[in-house]
Amino acid sequence: MGEADSWELHEQDTLIAGAGLCDERAVRFLVQNAPESIRWLQSLGANFDSDGGDLELGREGGHSRNRIVHTADRTGWEVERVVVEQVRAHDRITVLERAFVTSLLVEDGQCVGAVAELDDYGQVAFFARATMLATGGCGKVYQHTTNPPVATADGIALASQAGAEIDNMEFMQFHPTTLFHPQMRSFLITEAVRGAGGTLRNHLGRRFMYDYDPRLELAPRDVVARAIEAEIKKHETWCVYLDMTHLEPARICHEFPTIRGRLAEIGIEVEKDWIPVVPAQHYSCGGVVTDLHGRTSIPGLYAAGEVASTGVHGANRLASNSLLEAMVFSLSAADAAADEGTPAQSATLPDPVHCIAESEVVRLRRSLQKVMMANVGIVRNFEGLREADKTVAELLHRYHGLPRAPYARYPLETRNMMLAAQHVVRGALRRDRNVGLHYNADLAEER
DSSP states (O other): OOTTOOHHHHHHHHHHHTTTOSOHHHHHHHHHHHHHHHHHHHHHTOOOOEETTEEOEEOOTTOSSOOEEOSTTOHHHHHHHHHHHHHHHOTTOOOOTTOEEEEEEEETTEEEEEEEEETTTEEEEEEOSOEEEOOOOOGGGSSSBSSOTTOSOHHHHHHHHHTOOEEOTTOEEEEEEEEOOTTSOOOBOOHHHHHTTOEEEOTTSOBGGGGTOTTGGGSOHHHHHHHHHHHHHHHTOSOEEEEOTTSOHHHHHHHOHHHHHHHHTTTOOTTTSOEEEEEEEEEESOEEEOOTTSBOSSTTEEEOGGGEEOSSSTTSOOTTHHHHHHHHHHHHHHHHHTTOOOOOSOOOOOOOOOOOOHHHHHHHHHHHHHHHHHHSSSSBOHHHHHHHHHHHHHHHHHHHHSOOOSOOHHHHHHHHHHHHHHHHHHHHHHOOSOBTTBOBTTSOOOO
């Protein structure tokens, strides 16, 4: 969107971040269609920051130019706000709140809809000529994540059980800088803080990124996350610190009002104090495999957003490409879905899913999150991965061995998390070299 930028430069930065595993066709499709998608959002009423009538462009890790269209430090919120408003105002869209999909309807190898539990109606079958998975990520598989509570891998599990192709789940991105504080739930300190000049320091006050990468704090997230973990282990501390005290106070107020306000609630004044940070699971680069138009390997089933694996991210996502990918590929999928045939009127309904008592599943979920964080995190090894694979299989076996109970969302979410965790662990076990977000200490690091 900037005069000094081009889609070729954005493509190059994306391919570099993806460590050689990006689908180049998908990357080009993304960067060439990006401006149109942003203009479409603006036409709906998205209020992006501007300076003298021109968009104000930010810069984040891995980008060679200032190109990030943003709304202060809440860009995702602004995109969601305007799209939700338009959906609710549309007279041909029906929104069903708090619906939980328990299975996809597949007839003769084609997806013809879905079965969902609705608060007021119980189980309901929906028939459709096109069904879209837009269920977000799977961060709750891990003990520490920036993801919201609903990121329980539901789309991955639904697609996997229906027989759709799932790939690259081992490439799990850990955001380098999330708040470490006992009085507040962990939240993300945006990459843009480092893009604006924020620096990382250890507990001795030393700017340690000089030891790890010539790009310093603007290195890709996997590099920064591993550096932070190494510093924490080296000095046997709980965290490192993000320092923005040298930035102009007026700039902090303008660009990071949300972060500044939330940290002030716990007594951290970003103009004076360093922010304690640790890495946490942030984004799943893999997912349900799709083509350029959101089609999965099952006819009639589409996927977009974090649940999908479009090929754009490869082994590591370039900062802010996630929102862009969600917009570009869902618009493309919408066009393709409009050409689908007539919806089926009936299908063989699947057996009710196995649900267990919520009191039984709490321990299963905690055990899953603990083993995934310990053994399938930023740095892995074969022994830990095999232990995780065995543990996840045992937890699933235990789940299905417990007595049936009436429908409840929490147990089914936990089952979905376990199914997705198997894809993560087994993908990591198959990966025979260190690349992007996958780092196995037992493998020689490739430079």
